[in-house]
Amino acid sequence: MKAIESEGHILKVVENALPDTPVFESIEPVQLNSSWNPEDVWITVRGSNFVEGNTVVMSDAVPSELETEFVSENELSVLVPAFWMSDPSRIRLRVESYSDSDLVSQEATIEILNTIGLNLPTLSPFRRCL
Numbered sequence: 654m655k656a657i658e659s660e661g662h663i664l665k666v667v668e669n670a671l672p673d674t675p676v677f678e679s680i681e682p683v684q685l686n687s688s689w690n691p692e693d694v695w696i697t698v699r700g701s702n703f704v705e706g707n708t709v710v711m712s713d714a715v716p717s718e719l720e721t722e723f724v725s726e727n728e729l730s731v732l733v734p735a736f737w738m739s740d741p742s743r744i745r746l747r748v749e750s751y752s753d754s755d756l757v758s759q760e761a762t763i764e765i766l767n768t769i770g771l772n773l774p775t776l777s778p779f780r781r782c783l
Contacts, residue, residue, distance in 0.1 A: 673702040675748035677758035686768040691738035713745040741767035
């Protein structure tokens with residue numbers, strides 16, 4: 654894939670037969686508990702147009718690309734890193750195609766609950782800044 658910019662216009666040449674844009678329908682579970690001793694957790698992402706070897710789940714946190722296992726065209730297993738559960742937060746997730754970065758689903762949010770009793774000031778709902 655190549656993009657050429659000329660006089661303020663972008664021309665993008667793409668390969669034939671690109672997959673359809675991934676559709677993000679749900680996350681299960683949508684909330685996880687924070688923990689003093691967190692461990693990695695697998696969650697399920699459901700939607701459509703997932704393609705084996707060409708679909709990945711991205712986040713607005715670190716790491717931005719999450720370990721993703723293809724289950725079917727409608728389901729992915731996604732590894733949430735343990736350190737995300739060390740404090741309460743909300744993290745936005747989206748599904749993307751490796752073939753074309755413009756093929757991106759809508760976002761969904763997973764929430765890490767304050768189950769360890771931290772007394773934190775109110776911050777932006779998407780405060781994950783590492």
